[in-house]
Amino acid sequence: MEIELNEEQTMLRDTVRRFAAEVVAPRAREIDASGEFPIDYYHQAGELGLAGVCVPEEFGGAGMDMVSYCVAIEEISRVCASSGVILSVNNSLVCDPLMRYATDEQKREFLAPLAAGKKLGCFALTEPDAGSDAAALKTTAKRDGDDYILNGSKVFITNGTHADTALVFATLDPALKHRGITAFIVAMDSPGFSRGHHEYKLGVQASGTTQLYFDNLRVPARQRLGDEGKGFGVAMSTLDGGRIGIAAQAVGIAQGAFEAALKYAKEREQFGHPIADFQAIQFYLADMAMELDAARLLVYKAAWAKENTKRCTLEAAQAKLFASEMAQRVTNKALQIHGGYGYTRDYDVERFFRDARITEIYEGTSEIQKLVIADSILKGS
Amino acid sequence: MAVDFSFTEEQDLLRQEIRRFAEERIHPGTGERDRAHAFPADLLREAGDMGLLGMLVEERYGGTGFDPLSYCIAVEEISRICPSIGVTMSVSNSVCCWPIAKFGSEEVKLRFLPDLASGRKLGGFCLTEAGSGSDAGAMLTTARRDGDDYVLDGAKVWITNAGVAGTFVVMAKTDAAAGKRGISAFVVDAASPGVQVGRPEEKLGLRASVTAAVSFTDCRVPAGQLLGAEGGGFKIALATLDHSRLGIAAQAVGIHQRALELAIAYAQERVQFGVPIANHQAIQFQLARIATELAAARALLWHAAASEKSGAAGRLAAEAKAYASEAANRAVWDALQIHGGNGVSEEYEIARLYRDVRVTTIYEGTSEMQRLVIARHLLGA
Numbered sequence: 001m002e003i004e005l006n007e008e009q010t011m012l013r014d015t016v017r018r019f020a021a022e023v024v025a026p027r028a029r030e031i032d033a034s035g036e037f038p039i040d041y042y043h044q045a046g047e048l049g050l051a052g053v054c055v056p057e058e059f060g061g062a063g064m065d066m067v068s069y070c071v072a073i074e075e076i077s078r079v080c081a082s083s084g085v086i087l088s089v090n091n092s093l094v095c096d097p098l099m100r101y102a103t104d105e106q107k108r109e110f111l112a113p114l115a116a117g118k119k120l121g122c123f124a125l126t127e128p129d130a131g132s133d134a135a136a137l138k139t140t141a142k143r144d145g146d147d148y149i150l151n152g153s154k155v156f157i158t159n160g161t162h163a164d165t166a167l168v169f170a171t172l173d174p175a176l177k178h179r180g181i182t183a184f185i186v187a188m189d190s191p192g193f194s195r196g197h198h199e200y201k202l203g204v205q206a207s208g209t210t211q212l213y214f215d216n217l218r219v220p221a222r223q224r225l226g227d228e229g230k231g232f233g234v235a236m237s238t239l240d241g242g243r244i245g246i247a248a249q250a251v252g253i254a255q256g257a258f259e260a261a262l263k264y265a266k267e268r269e270q271f272g273h274p275i276a277d278f279q280a281i282q283f284y285l286a287d288m289a290m291e292l293d294a295a296r297l298l299v300y301k302a303a304w305a306k307e308n309t310k311r312c313t314l315e316a317a318q319a320k321l322f323a324s325e326m327a328q329r330v331t332n333k334a335l336q337i338h339g340g341y342g343y344t345r346d347y348d349v350e351r352f353f354r355d356a357r358i359t360e361i362y363e364g365t366s367e368i369q370k371l372v373i374a375d376s377i378l379k380g381s
Numbered sequence: 382m383a384v385d386f387s388f389t390e391e392q393d394l395l396r397q398e399i400r401r402f403a404e405e406r407i408h409p410g411t412g413e414r415d416r417a418h419a420f421p422a423d424l425l426r427e428a429g430d431m432g433l434l435g436m437l438v439e440e441r442y443g444g445t446g447f448d449p450l451s452y453c454i455a456v457e458e459i460s461r462i463c464p465s466i467g468v469t470m471s472v473s474n475s476v477c478c479w480p481i482a483k484f485g486s487e488e489v490k491l492r493f494l495p496d497l498a499s500g501r502k503l504g505g506f507c508l509t510e511a512g513s514g515s516d517a518g519a520m521l522t523t524a525r526r527d528g529d530d531y532v533l534d535g536a537k538v539w540i541t542n543a544g545v546a547g548t549f550v551v552m553a554k555t556d557a558a559a560g561k562r563g564i565s566a567f568v569v570d571a572a573s574p575g576v577q578v579g580r581p582e583e584k585l586g587l588r589a590s591v592t593a594a595v596s597f598t599d600c601r602v603p604a605g606q607l608l609g610a611e612g613g614g615f616k617i618a619l620a621t622l623d624h625s626r627l628g629i630a631a632q633a634v635g636i637h638q639r640a641l642e643l644a645i646a647y648a649q650e651r652v653q654f655g656v657p658i659a660n661h662q663a664i665q666f667q668l669a670r671i672a673t674e675l676a677a678a679r680a681l682l683w684h685a686a687a688s689e690k691s692g693a694a695g696r697l698a699a700e701a702k703a704y705a706s707e708a709a710n711r712a713v714w715d716a717l718q719i720h721g722g723n724g725v726s727e728e729y730e731i732a733r734l735y736r737d738v739r740v741t742t743i744y745e746g747t748s749e750m751q752r753l754v755i756a757r758h759l760l761g762a
Contacts, residue, residue: 001385001386001387001388001389001392001450001683001686001687002382002383002384002385002687003384003385003386003683003684003687003688004382004383004384004688005382005384006382006383006384007382009384067384262759262760266760276760279753282752282753282756282760283749283752283756285755285756285759285760286703286751286752286753286755286756286759287752289696289700289755289759290681290700290703290704290755291704293681293684293697293700294677294678294680294681294700294704295677297677297680297681297683297684298676298677298680300384300386301386301676301680303384304384304385304386305386308386308387315676318672318673318676318677321669321673322673322674322676322677367666369669370665370666370669370670371662371665371669373668373669373672373673374665374666374668374669375665377641377645377668377669377672378645378648378649378659378665378668
């Protein structure tokens, strides 16, 4: 048992922190207001290896471990949660399943440009009537010669407005339920493919969330990821890793809010003292630090488990549940410490407070995490 | 340095050995001892024979010389079955052996540690007084130099192991005008003339541990039994409590673990509305929360324990203690709720845990004091 970042991880943290401060932070407030997708510095992040942190170098990635990945997502999210989720989706929901399920040929063609950040990926699972109940999806895939023909639509697709490559889940036969679901790698400039409008949201405004539409979209059979009918397993195992990324994002958002609150509490004077002198404020700060540390440790533990144990389903669900709920409490207290100023867009905590909300919803709601955890502990006993 | 959540083989074996001891030897009489307020001197001797009472003492002084994490594993496993023995053991190890081993002269170590480490004698820690709990610096007990001795006068309260301990570490003021800097630490033989132990307190929980007042009247202590320097006692007390918080956090984790096990077992057996109540989502969500907070408490405890050697544990230990004790209280509350009416019957173990867990947020530094410690670290004050 030892829980300290190693030299490589510490160097990565310093590098990402510098990139976040110099490139990401200066535009965070602006892209939150405008919803503009930061595609330019996405490519820059790619040059630093942040688009495919855990992908081996031969396939365009940085070849680092899962803890490094969490460190990177936390550092980016600490200044801009939109940028955090953009990278998390590309890493966890696109590169990771390609790494685990793609053929070498598919890896060379699709994974390498994604992992290098030359291209951007998205993960197309959710539909209007299939959210938590992903197996109820209705997008169909029909075999036709050397192709599959896809029809249907997806919603809430992060990166969807700007992505080049989509990992699409479709069913060969809805009657087969989850056993009919199959995964496809789709080039998003294919005929029959279209995107909806940019979804205007409460938070993570610049993450390019949109709908995707497939109208007799032809996908070559060689772009099927894994076997027919095995897509549900691909999606679920991918979400285990994705949850760790979102948990790291939640830790980053909370860390950004916590640091802002700590600074503000030392500067703001009321009743003749910096408000940090008051026990009530000290207790808020102590609670925030304590919960943040606990959440970060659960993230690291899940990351460690993903690489060192057979399954990380329980650890990932616990990290995601705890970190996302923690982020609500911490951003809320950070805003409270800022008083009226925290409610204005002149201070970053207002953005952190809005950005935190989604972490309890996407890549498996808190309710789904609890069901996953309960299932795991009830079976284990 | 690394992020590595694995235990060593020795730590795994230690856990198994103590779990067996706790389940086979300690568990059978736990309820009866609680009802009778009976102190299990025989089981403490067995624990001593196993090396569990000198875990932080080097072998040359008769101890077993374990690392802090192994010690936490031991306290957790004992407390999982009997929190009373857990605290008895934690006090002897953490607040008696530890400061003697850390601050005692060679002569003092050779004289006192072998008896304590082997379990031939138990240890206690006399800091708290009727008028000084959290504000320990306000103590009134004095130590007056007289020739080769110090003469102690004053009264201590809430002393765990008073009446069964053979050795006390006692804090007293050698300079009443110097505030905290006037406090000195002594090792006192409990059989010394002038030491008087009051009648055992009737407590809400931990009834198989002994707690009583201890008074010192013209009690002569050889000057060689001063720990550290004159006036250095407050620092010794704080360092001791920084360390001992790990023991109490480990006790809380043990209780929390047991609460989860009892809740799962009950939920799977108890049938309502035609199905085991574990099939109901409301119960599953409660179980998921208990399990997730347990994982968070453990991670904080492990991190603090693994960091103790490097001296970085101050804030981490305070976080672990505050979080683990509060989480254990919530867990036991929820676990009792899952038991319904049966939970308030002393026929069920959860009722005793409900009483036992309460003090964990109070002793060895209240949750409020932990938060002040954390805030002090954050604010650099």
